[in-house]
Structure formats: C-alpha cells, structure tokens
Amino acid sequence: VYRNCYRDPPPHMQQLTFDSALLGCPVGRIQSETLTPDELQQTIAKAEAEGFRLLFWKLETSHPASKEIESVIMLKGGYFLCEKLTYRTELSKSITLVMRHHLNVRGIECSAFADAEPTPDMITLAIAAGGCSRFSLDPTFPRPAFHALYTKWMENSVAGKAADTVLVARDSWEGRVVGMVTVKMTEAISQIGLLAVAETYRRRGVGMLLMLEAYEWSLQQGASACTVATQTANSAARSLYERCGGIVVETCNDFHFWIGEKLQAPTDHKSNIPNQKPFLGDHGGRQAKLNLEAILESGRIQTHAKFGPLCEEILRNDLGVQKALLVGSGTGALEMCAMCVNAAPGVEVIVPSFTFVSTANAFVTHGATPVFVDVRADTQNIDETKIEDAITSRTRAICVVHYAGVPCEMDTIMAIAKKHGLFVIEDNAHGVYGSYKGRMLGSIGDCAALSFHYTKNLVCGEGGALLLNNANLTSTAYIAWEKGTNRMDFLQGNVDKYAWVGKGGSFVMSEINAAVLHAQLGSRVMINAARMQVWDAYHAALEGLEAQGKLSRPVIPVECEHNAHIYYIRVKDAQGRANLDKLAKERSIGVFSHYQALHISPAAAKFARSMVCTEAAECASQLRRLPMWVGLSALNVDAVVALVHDALA
Template sequence: MKKDNSRIPFNVPHMTGKELNYIAQAHFNGMLAGDGPFTKSCHDWLQMRTNAKKALLTNSCTAALEMAALLLDIAPGDEVIMPSFTFVSTANAFVLRGAVPVFVDIRLDTLNIDERLIEDAITSRTKAIAVVHYAGVSCEMDIIMDIAARRGLFVVEDAAQGVMSSYKGRPLGSIGDLGAYSFHETKNVISGEGGALIVNREDFAVQSEIIREKGTDRTRFFRGEVDKYTWQSIGSSFLPGELIAAFLWAQLEEAEAITNKRLVSWQVYDKLIEPLEVAGAIRRPIVPAECTHNAHMYYVLVSPDTDRQAVLNEFRRQSIATVFHYIPLHSSPAGIRYGRVHGSMEVTTTQSERLIRLPLWFGITSEQQREIVGILSKTLGMQP
C-alpha cells in the first residue's frame, strides 16, 4: 500500500512497543525460518481462542484461502458459492484450482452474503460455500451451516477482517470447516503481511501441515513422529518467517486492548453520525444482536441521490483519506471470465456504489473524528 501522506490518514499501523524486542529475540535465537518459538506461541494463542484442531500461520490470508482450496481437493469444474462483494482472494484461491465462483447477492443490512439465496444457487457441481464476514460482522452462520450439512458442502470462512469478532459467542473462523485470517497492516492485529489458517476438522489437521510445508511431512519429522520426511502430496511454501511471527506475537498479546480501543473510536463515529442517519442523509453500519464485532472499519452508505465521488473529492481537498471499497467481482473482467452470477446482484451493485470508509485506527483522536464528521455533514448539506 502506498504511504498515506494525508493530514488525517486512512490507516496508521499500530505498534505495541514490543515488536522490535521480540524480533531481536528471534535474531538472538538464531532461528529465522518459519515455525520457531514465536510461531508456536502464535499457534497456541490462535488455537486456544478458536478451539481449532489446528491453527497455522501463513504468508497471508490469501495463502490461507489457497490452502483451504487444496485441503478441500477443489478440482476443475467444481463450484464455490460466495458473495461478489469481497476481495479478489476469496475467488482467486478457488479459481486457481479450476473451480467456478458462483456469485450471489448480499444482505442490505450487514453487506454479507444473503443466506436466503444460497440454497437455490446449489447445483450438482457445488462443493463449498465461502462466506465473508464483512467489516468483522458475522454472516448468519447457523443457517449457512445447516444448508451445508443438509447438502453435503464444505464451509470456508473468509474472516480476514474478523479477528476478535464472534457470532453467538463463537469466534469467527472457528465455525466453518476452515477459516482464514489476515494480519495485513490494514487490519486490527498486524504483522505487516501475514495470515492464518484455522482448521476445525480433525481429519484435515495433518494434511494442512503437509500442504503448508511444500507437500512434505516435515512438521511431523520435527515432532519425532517419523524418522525422515518425504514428499507426500501437492503443497507449497505457505509459512512465514520467524521475524513475522515475532512481530505478530507482540500484537496478539495486546489483541484485546487493541480491540477495545478501536471499539471506543467506532462508537464515537456512531454517535456523531446518528443525526445524519436520522435526517436520511446516510446509513450507518448495522450489527445484528447475535454478532460481536471488532471495530475493523467504520463505513457509511450515502443516499442514492448523493454524488459519492463529490464527497470523496471534498475529503481529498481537505487532505483527509477516505475511500470506497470493493468493486464487485462479478463486474470485473476476471469475474466475468472465471465466475458466474446466480440471480440478481442489485444489492451488491447499489450498496457498493454508496459506501464510503472513514479513517479508523488505534489512536485516532475524537477531535479528528469530529472534524471528519463535520466535513461529511457540510458536504451532504447538513449542519455538523
């Protein structure tokens, strides 16, 4: 991501203060490749939080999703149902295996996949459902898991934005067969680049390690479970180095405090923007009662008759970084080439054209937030 030189940037990566110390420890330990002591600490933390059968650090959430596709033995012609309102990695991981993304529309409230549309999109070729927890707010997982169980499908949770979020008390990433996290610098808990695969099935645990280690049973060898390691199946080099894990461990130790601080800032926005919603100028994020979110982002949906680009231009003029989000995949060249649409994509299209993401990071001040909301109000013709 290009450095943001705005007066009020969109994102500022948070440092806990322990990162460099832990990186120095990793250097002193003399083990810089993956799966050292810091990696183990991160694995243990993730497994304890999610109650997963296995949690494995990866180079990125993209890598975790690609591992998921390999674990599910996705093959050419298979279909994977997913929203179009998501990052390209959700689809790309399965397209790489020859699968067809089947795009269905999203809900008006959470902007997550509309669970009511999934069953009708299932065909004899459907192998999995890939859900995306937008803004760290959960999809309707009970209904989705019920559909998957009845129709013999796998569920992959793209929980890139969902670390420290939950659905009915269950951490996101821990509900489906597999979950994927992101620790990119734009996320709440970061390692620069990085991610994790959450494995919730015992029968996938050993194979996930093999895929992550270039298709070998090297991890079992280091545990003393085999006397030598050999090539077992297809895989790739998905594990990050120990320096990345050391940085991440400093973040995971503070994950609860980071989340709580962001939630305070999220609530400041929500209170300041409430009058704009009452006046009909915008719509605020909606978080269902059964969902506990992590304040990953704060977005607004401007009214259909508002020129969103004019709003973004005014923020840019004021040197404040605001952005829109995904261009729906079904409308992209690759989405048209590799995927197919099931049903109307009206909500996806209209909501994606109305959305504006506001600056939010650990440490943004309430004064900065008031200035942002003030500019938003004036641009929309409202009094702040």
C-alpha cells in the first residue's frame, strides 16, 4: 500500500495523491510550463531524492527552449508521449441551430445521467475515451492502473466531483448507453472531459449529437465558450471538434518521467497465469447482476421472455444475418445446423480434421458421415484447395471452422459449394465479431453456429446461437428449436394450435443465461479491444523468435479481421516444445496444446472417413496456446514472453 514518504513536494511540483495510490508509488506533476533546462534538472533531481517514481509534464510547443528541454527530458529518463491540442468553440444559439439542422440521428435519445453510479457501459466508454491518451500510450503505465484511472474518472464525473453533468446517448430500443460526454463549468467556460461513442454506433452522428447537447447545456449555464483537449493523433476526435466549430488555441507536448528503474515483469517463477479466465464484466459483473435481479423481481423466468429476444436482435443487427436463435450451447447450434441441412444416414459432410469433436459429432448424431479434410499450415483452417477431392455424390455440406477467430478462405469455399450444389455451414464458435472482406463471420454460409461457452470471448456459462442466412432453412430451424413442433406458426397466428410436425430438441437458451449474455453483449466492443491489445503485444514481442526460425506466429490473411480469441505459436522442434511445456508447468503459466486431429481419434474409424491430413497431425503436435483473457496485464504478457524466450532461444 502506498504511503506518503516525504513531507513537502519539491519546488515546481504538485503531489498527485490519487495517481500515487493507484500506482503504489509517489507520482507528481511538474507545475511550471516555463522552466529553464537547469530548473528542470534541479526539479527532477529533487523529486528523485524525495522518492518520486513518476512525473508528468506538459510542455507548450511555443516554449523558447523547447528543443533544449527535450534533450534534458530524454537524458533524465523521460520521453515524449503525444502532442495535444486544445480546441475552443465560441458558443451561441446560432451554432446549435446549425448543428441540429445538419443532424439526422435515428434511434438515439440523449439526456442527463441521473443515477448515483455509472453503468458498466459508461465505464467501458470511459476507458475507450482514453485509448489515445498519454496513459494508454505510455508502455510502462500498467494497464490495470489505466483502466482504474478512467473508471474512477467516470465515477467521479457521475458523483459531481470531476464534472457538473454527464450527458448520455441511449439506444432507443435497447435502452443501453452507447455514448457519453462529461462537462464541467469553470467561470464562464465549459470544459469537456470525457467523450466516447460505442464502436458499433460510430459514423452515425452520435458524437455530434453529444457535442450539441453539451453546447446547449453550457449555454443554459451561461457559458460563452467550450473547450476540449485531444491528441493530434486522434484524427476522429479532431474531425468531430472541427465540424462542431472548434478552433485550436493551444498546442503542447505531454511527457512522462520514470525515475529510477522502470516497472519490470515479475521474476517469480510461480507466475500463476491461467490460460483462460472468463470476463464477467466490470465491477464484478454489475450489469449481469442487474439483469438477473430484474428477472427475479419480475418473475419472468420463462424461456425467451425478454433478454433472449434482445440478444437475438443485437446479434442479427451486428452480424447482418437473417435470423439469430439463442440455444443452450455451441454444440446444440451445430446439431441444429445438421438438422437444417437434413444430415442423415448416407449423407456426408466435409469438416476439417483439426477441430473440436462437436464439429463432427453434430452430424454423426443424426447419422451422417463426417469426411475429414486437411488444414492450412498458416491459419490452421480447412485447406480450401483440398475440399473438392473429398466431394462425392453423397456430399451434402461443407462445414468450415474459423479457428482462433481467423476467417477461412470463404470466396473459394462458397464457389466450390455453388458448383456442386452444397450447403455451407460456418462453425464460428471462435470467431464472433470477426470478418472476411467486410462481411461478418457467420453471415456468409447458409447457416452458422456461435458459442458462448465460458472459454469464449463472450460468455454466459453455457450457450450458443444458430445464425440463418438461407430463408429455405428457417422453417426447419424453428421446428427443431421448438422441440419438433410448429409452435412458431401458432405464436404468429398462422395456426390455432401447435402440433408435433418434425424432428426437434430442447435447444432454446434459458432466460437466466440470456440475461448474462445480454450484459456481455453490452461490453462486446471493450472485450474485443482488450483481447486485441494482448494479441498485438504477443505478436510484436515474438517477431524476433520467428525471424530466428524458433516458432511460427499466427497469420491473418489480407482483408480479414480476427477477434483475438486465441494467440498460438507453432514450434516445430520437439525439444523446444518439451522445454516450453516443462517451464510452463514449473512457472504455473497456462500454455497448452489444443485439439487432437480427429482423423486419428478412436471414433473416426467407426463414424467417419478421411482424406490425407498430414498438416492437421503436425498442427496438433506443434501448436501451443498462450494465455489470453481480458485483464491480462502487460507484466503478465512479459512473463509469458519471457517463458517462451527461455524455452526456445
């Protein structure tokens, strides 16, 4: 626990109590922006003697000795983080009228936030607002501290400590917060602190709507102008502020001084870093708890009452599919896919050998025969060049698996399917919110399966979804979903009572699970962004070992967007793999292999046939998954990377 270890801050210094407590070390701000180089060196020396570990400084670009000062900064262990611009807008009724005239925002409602605590969505937005900030850009600033800083900023804004009002934009249909702005009055000038819009709502005018609301509120408080600061590199924010009448009135550079040794990765060999850790939401899953409390208080525990339809609508809109049906598991979604394409005895379905058993078992359960095809060495996905050799007169469908959330080569696969009159099923258990050439995974084939198992990016314990893109499959899907009945026809008023009309099962997701999933979907942008940050850190840190031929990193094909579900490496050298497995166990770091190639599994001889799958067997032997979860810190990543280097270098 941080304790103040000095009586008075050095000259020109302000002690930052909140930041110090957050980082567990003394933190301060250099107050004077006009220090000479000599004064700066004296200030840093005094701060170091007093035990400071981190100093912040804002240097105006107009400072007469800026170049000389920057040399001192670098010499003393500081470094430039970003150039920051301050915009000022002279407020008037006319500017707000012009802005409102040009706005065309539908389905969004703005209002002042009145609750005592921010919602989880607002916390997510606050953290997103800091994405280009100096705290985010400083590689030494711990990620948990960065998240805590912006979480507290949001909480203090709602409490009236850091802002006088918080204005929020809500989705009119879902009711959740999709944008927010905080505003504080200082004499006759209003200042915007935090502003962010959820990723899936950007480029729809929500940012300008929030700025307009902030201007109108400021005018009501008697403000004559409004200011806001942003980084030069934040082109989206700059464009917004300039479109809203902002003019740059100040330019400065932000610097951080880390005094003494920088924070290092832990050297304790017992790191205790699990491979996976489900993220249940900020503040212990507050939104999930609220959703569950709403169910219990209302008594509406019946299946598909409220949260089920809400989740389905979000998935349908986000993914661009015709229908989305929540089911109890990803395996259940695959079984429904099998029923949709009429998998039955005598039918063959092409699947990759390197996949989870559910991919094949879904078809075996209905009497069909999976035909195993080899995978690509670069993506571990089905090798599209080997599919046609597996097609026979009995082939009904091709089931592709987007391994690790990386898209398969869908154009080629869809062309093969069209040529031979086959269905395409996407096993997208890994790849929710990934995309192929601008199309969301799950929206390309005839039908698709999602998984919300606790090991996936979005979780509800056990859960999944069936996605439909072929209208001819809709009736069969609903009958299967409704236990073999035409209950959907009854609910739509097409029949006066429903009956047993075909094959089905108990597939519908529990409303309890749907409530948890709804909270997860509300944080989907933050979850994917946090995972991408970890993925990118691994990818950059392991480039050198790949160049030395020690390992292979994942390959993301051109025009493909993955979702950072898994970060894996492939290690060809058997001794290197043995070293890695041994060290990982000793240091309690979750580094594991993945699937056994299905074509060599005991059940394959009973239920399947196989093409030559050499690469799948190699992949099963060589692939190792590194820890990947929301909240994995930079120090954790460093420990994992150090493990890989120690084992393979």
